[in-house]
Amino acid sequence: MVFSSNVFLLYFMPIFFLVYFLTPKKIRNYTLLLASLLFYAYGAPEFIIQLILSTIANFFLVRWMCKVEKPRVKKLLCGISIAISIGLLFYFKYGNFTMQNVNTVLGWTGFQGFTWTKILLPIGISFFSFQSVTYTLDTYRKVNEPMDKLSDYMLYIVMFPQLIAGPIVRYCDIADQIRNRESSYADRLQGFYRFVIGLCKKILIADVIGFQVDKVLGPSNYDVLTSTELADIASKIGALDSTTAWITIFAFTFQIYFDFAGYSDMAIGLGRMMGFKFPENFDNPYVSTTISEFWRRWHQTFSVFIKNYLYFPLGGSRVKTEARKYFNLWFCFLVSGLWHGAAWNFVVYGALQGIFICADKLFLKKFNERLGKIPSVFFTFLIIVLTRCFFRIERIDLSWLFIKRLFAFDFAPFHFGDNPHLYVTMLVAAFFSFFTLSKFGLKVQEKVYFTDYNPRQHIVAFIVSVFAFVFCLGALNATGFSPFIYFRF
Template identity: 35%
Template sequence: MVFSGLLFLFLFLPAVFILYYCSPRRIRNLILFSTSLIFYAWGEPVYIVIMLVSTLADYFFGLLLDKPKLSNFKRKCIVAVSIVFSLTLLSYFKYADFLIQNINALFGLDIPLTELPLPIGISFYTFQSMSYIIDVYRGTARAQRNWIDFGAYVALFPQLVAGPIVKYNTIAEQLHNRSESIELFAEGIRRFTIGLAKKVLLANNIGLLWDSISSSHPGSLPMLTAWLGIIAFAFQIYFDFSGYSDMAIGLGLMFGFRFNENFNKPYTSQSITDFWRRWHISLGSWFREYVYIPLGGNRHGLLKQARNILIVWLLTGFWHGASWNFILWGLYFGIILMIEKWWGLKLLSALPRWVRHVYAIILILVGWVLFAFETPSLIVAYLSAMAGFNDQPLWNTETGYFFYTNAVLLFVLVIVSLPKKQWARTSELSLLHLVWYGFLFLLAVAYLVDATFNPFLYFRF
């Protein structure tokens, strides 16, 4: 079940709202926990066991950490066991086949693959439960003694599928003391509608262009077609993922939760450092707080700082998927970030704003090539097409057709990606605004009724 589905919009979500708001406040976390389990179990019911096991394990690990007079050594052992347990579950379902494939290739073996489907949201709820254990160990959060409340935090369906990753110390108070209101609910509807429109009307439609271009071998693509294709992919993944984040934040508001922002106009960046402050903010924040800083951050000289950055970006790439191209993608950005940190940003600051922006966009688009293709030969072929090294013309009639049929959509995508004033807040909503958001919602629903193309790129992560 996904947010941009008719079943979710017109059956599951209304039923949850009725149950939630008709129930006494003391059992609303139970309602959220149980309905989140139903949401999670809809596609693969057996995987609900994995979530429950992970939730129970970290709940009890948290209680152990909260015991008085526990030695620091024992506390460290508990944290280590908890993290190993969580990462073992994640690794088995997400990385086992990757490991087997590489062992087979390296040693000429024929070990059968597990071929297990990836449990929905496992990368997100694993990181959330790990943040809980680490926060309790550090003393920045108290151990949660109510298993239902803790389960509601881990399984919370508004942000289970694609984040934003919610650290426990930012939401602990809201689990017990949150206020629902008509104003907050209205703001949530507004934010959810914006996200739904971004996903369904923008990401899905530009995704069709990317599918058309990427279905051809890169060696046959004219240079401008290759650039148009990766630009289409860049827009698709941004509006797809940020649309889901908007919907998650909107749903959280409807239930009284305030999640942190996950995107901040990333394609307006003027450096890669700036880009990663704006893209998937919750993931970057998680790695910075729980990996980069504990490793020493930038406190022990350039060599250790370089080591720490490369470790973080190796893990960032691997978090996105069990494939070498994701590792390469992470290291690619890690190396660029190191260069910018040491001297690149000083050099960029002397350049005109538009030059800095072009620099960032080109490097981002090259990164998306690494992200989009799992096969090294296709990555090289596509980059060659973008550089004009594949003995193809600059453009052909198909290139013109792609530009002509998608010109308006591309213009809208650019405009929506640019900085602008915040869309009307709840206190400023007028009849015109209500009509506008109603129109967006109906248009998105009409598209869903008739569409067969409704992918979610981050669903597999």
């Protein structure tokens, strides 16, 4: 189920909250758990059993792990638990990709390839697998005690606001809230306002821009296309003028931000309505002055996960040689690229980000400092925009063709009147992306997102939110439905 769908907005959400708030506090977690399982079962019926079974297995493995005294057995159990989570992720997400490549290599060497039935990707597997890894490791490291109740653990894994696309909530950050939490009426309202902000980002900005991006580059998932459709896209890209190419890639850069940040806002808002305080996932990433800063601001919970559970175990920066340090950094980004999708374009995307991060440490950061704040923001933004080509276009040859069109310098005249809706929306997106470059922008952000409202502010925010909700509903149903980009990952 998607937050920006009629089923969710008009039925699931009102009914769930009504039942949730009417149930006694003691059994609210059960209500939430049941709703979350329904939520997942609705969208991915084929995988609900697998999700439940793997969660149960992990819960008992971790309990066993905590009870045993011998460190070697403890380590072994921890390994098994992680292997289950990562193994499932690998099997479902990278099985097709691996077999495809193995068969290609076998074909080159003259051997016959393996027969392989394509596997479907369970929605949200990248997110709940990571959460279960944090539970195992945080418990192993004794950061937190294991959950007493299976239902509480399941709730941590399958809680519907963050089940499908994060934020990736670390066990240590939420363990206490699962056991005990409060939500005042003000929290519930502010959660709703936050949800509506996310809905607006998704429907009024990301979807409007995305429509144009899809028109030029085809659907975001090339797996579903036939060879004729792919050839069509290739010929379309090959015939692009540079103006359209630049507009398209800028558009996608804004689309992916508002799409994902919109989802995160909705998840955080829903959580807040129930008394959860989920970690923030975005902190104005496009105002970053360096690529390193960008990755501290973009998909923050994922970056934290990679840092804590991959970069540090690799040795982080406390390694013997500089080369190893840079390799660790680069490798983490390579993995994070691959996390986004099982395709070579994501590998290239991750590798490029890793190279830029290393370059940052070596010289780029100093170069940016010399440029000054505003130029370095735009320079960093330009790097992000260019690398996004490999993110959006799921074929390396087509990404490269697209980049060639960007730098072909055959600019067609730009007419604002051709698609004012797109251009105005892009301007709005750009405005909000760079709004916090100013102190005033930061102040407004602080006020809107992170300050408790007084009664008058509540009334204004309530009216605006209800109006915006109705408006989004109109937009959603006048234009059609589109899922979130990050649901695929």
